[in-house]
Amino acid sequence: MRRLLPFPVFAVSLAALWLLLVGSVKPGSLLLAAGFGLAGGWMLVSLTPPDGRLRRLAGIPRLLGLVLVEVLRSNADVARIILRRGGWQPRRSGFVRVRLQMRSPYGLAALACILTTTPGTVWVEYDSVENTMLLHVLDLIDEEAWVGIIKDRWEARLMEIFE
Known part of the structure; x- marks a missing residue:
């Protein structure tokens, strides 16, 4: 039935x-x-989602707090870029490709939400074959710094929770 x-x-x-x-x-x-x-x-x-479970619930409040702080900080940074006094200074926006270790679909979805809700960054695409993501950054100064931020600040914490 x-x-x-x-x-x-x-x-x-x-x-x-x-x-x-x-x-x-x-x-x-x-x-x-x-x-x-x-x-x-x-x-x-x-459309039924794959089975998944949270491994370490204790990391969730810390992650949410970090996301909140990052969103507020990024809002201030983007506002500063847009409202900068003394004329418009050209900014270098660009794309950064990041190779990920995380494979959990729920962890990847959480990472996409975090990066897209943070002003100044947008998750553009995910290549499941190469396990890489493409990120657009409004004020791209150092690509390696962004790779480090994604891997150390977000991916490591999400892997702790989901994998």
């Missing part, structure tokens, strides 16, 4: 939603609603 209807509540909800949208309970509408419910449940199986 689980194979036919992997997510029964979702399937019934989707069918009911369809019937509400159509505004009819004619046999054709019921058949179509049942088809949408079954198909939606089967499609949802492909």
Whole structure:
């Protein structure tokens, strides 16, 4: 039964939603609603996330505190760059490719969220074959320094939690 209807509540909800949208309970509408419910449940199986678990919960509060401090500091830095008095000084923005050791999909997602919510940086792409990420930095002064920040400050802590 689980194979036919992997997510029964979702399937019934989707069918009911369809019937509400159509505004009819004619046999054709019921058949179509049942088809949408079954198909939606089967499609949802492909979106089921992989199994994962947190290894060290004690590192989470420290990581969250560090992220909060980094976001505030980066906000101030970006504001300083934008509002700098004395005229506009050209900034060198650029891309940095970082080879990662972390393989946990949850750790990689957390790293992407951290880097993207930090002003001045954006996670651009991830190459799963080479296990590298591409990061865009607003004020790129030293590429090696950014690689060190990613690996030492973020990846090491996330690996501690997720791997």
